[in-house]
Amino acid sequence: MFGLIGHSSSFRDARLKARDLGLEELAEGELDLWCSAPPQLVETFELTSATGQTIQGTYIDSCFVPEMLSRFKTATRKVQNAMELAQKKGINITALGGFTSIIFENFNLAKFQQIRATLLQWERFTTGNTHTAWVICRQVEQNAPRLGIDLTKAKVAVVGATGDIGSAVCRWLSRRTGVAELLLVARQQQRLEDLRQELGGGRVLSLEEALPEADVVVWVASLPQTLSIEAESLRKPCLMIDGGYPKNLDTRVASEHVTVLKGGIVEFVRDIGWQMMEMAEMSNPRRQLFACFAEAMLLEFEGWHTNFSWGRNNITLEAMEQIGAASIRHGFSALGLEPVEAPAIALVA
Numbered sequence: 001m002f003g004l005i006g007h008s009s010s011f012r013d014a015r016l017k018a019r020d021l022g023l024e025e026l027a028e029g030e031l032d033l034w035c036s037a038p039p040q041l042v043e044t045f046e047l048t049s050a051t052g053q054t055i056q057g058t059y060i061d062s063c064f065v066p067e068m069l070s071r072f073k074t075a076t077r078k079v080q081n082a083m084e085l086a087q088k089k090g091i092n093i094t095a096l097g098g099f100t101s102i103i104f105e106n107f108n109l110a111k112f113q114q115i116r117a118t119l120l121q122w123e124r125f126t127t128g129n130t131h132t133a134w135v136i137c138r139q140v141e142q143n144a145p146r147l148g149i150d151l152t153k154a155k156v157a158v159v160g161a162t163g164d165i166g167s168a169v170c171r172w173l174s175r176r177t178g179v180a181e182l183l184l185v186a187r188q189q190q191r192l193e194d195l196r197q198e199l200g201g202g203r204v205l206s207l208e209e210a211l212p213e214a215d216v217v218v219w220v221a222s223l224p225q226t227l228s229i230e231a232e233s234l235r236k237p238c239l240m241i242d243g244g245y246p247k248n249l250d251t252r253v254a255s256e257h258v259t260v261l262k263g264g265i266v267e268f269v270r271d272i273g274w275q276m277m278e279m280a281e282m283s284n285p286r287r288q289l290f291a292c293f294a295e296a297m298l299l300e301f302e303g304w305h306t307n308f309s310w311g312r313n314n315i316t317l318e319a320m321e322q323i324g325a326a327s328i329r330h331g332f333s334a335l336g337l338e339p340v341e342a343p344a345i346a347l348v349a
């Protein structure tokens, strides 16, 4: 059995979902009630791999909502309680989805292993970031050429370059894909400089400097809702992979020359008998899901019951290759642009 720990994308959505599930008290409740609400085991479902293997999974809603991010104690308690529930249910491997892995890392929850009577076993949990990083790189490699962008000549900006996912994406794009130049964007300059040295190249730029130069932009930072981007200042064409959370770039910059693709999303080969993706604004919620959730499924399919993605900046290219091969084997594909239609061939009688 694998597990997925997630949350709604807003307080409003969380209340709507609670109503759907018949949890009337939560549906009517104010944020303070939600702050003290325990995690909910929402559903158990099955999925069958392209190989024919069937596994069972469980979705646990942590009852966290992004409006709680500023409440340190609440946010940490939500993540810890959901992890405790997953372990008590005997789940082998559980992915920390959405903000839960970021809260775990940013608030250093690895220091707090004892939750009431439960000693959390880290090998039962994964952030899912290795698969997410691999999927994002594949989205770049598969879709840039479709827009006429030759990656060996392209400049690729990575916004959030020093993060767990961002640094892995940078390593892959420079060493495996062979992009012409990486533009490294984040706020803390020393970490950027350390990354640049590790990569043996790349240029550290501000967001404003990087955007007009970039043929491809990979967003792997949670950016403020107020960020505004001038579509006219971007390269034509420009491919944007919106890997951050929430995914809201398309409404801001998509235009005739700027193509925005939801990053870190995979599509499964068969329908999955679950309801949970309905709220995640996937165009095909029966088959599409976050790559971090898919990592827990892959670890269960393969019997790799280990914290495959854990800590910060530990993702190796070998681990990306390993999870990527499993992803293809079991029937996941990275979300891509619609295939460009081949020009009609005129038939001469």
Ligand code: NDP
Pocket: 098, 099, 101, 102, 129, 132, 159, 160, 161, 162, 163, 164, 165, 166, 185, 186, 187, 188, 189, 191, 220, 221, 222, 223, 224, 243, 244, 245, 246, 263, 264, 265, 290, 291, 292, 312
């Ligand atoms: P990290 O916290 O490890 O990294 C965040 C990165 O973003 C850091 O480089 C940070 O550097 C940078 N950053 C943060 N704020 C800004 C800003 N305002 N401007 C520029 N850079 C910024 O996060 P992860 O790598 O774990 O996750 C990255 C994103 O991916 C998150 O938004 C997460 O929700 C999303 N995610 C998506 C998944 C999916 O779609 N399948 C799965 C998992 C995660 P600095 O602090 O120096 O600015």
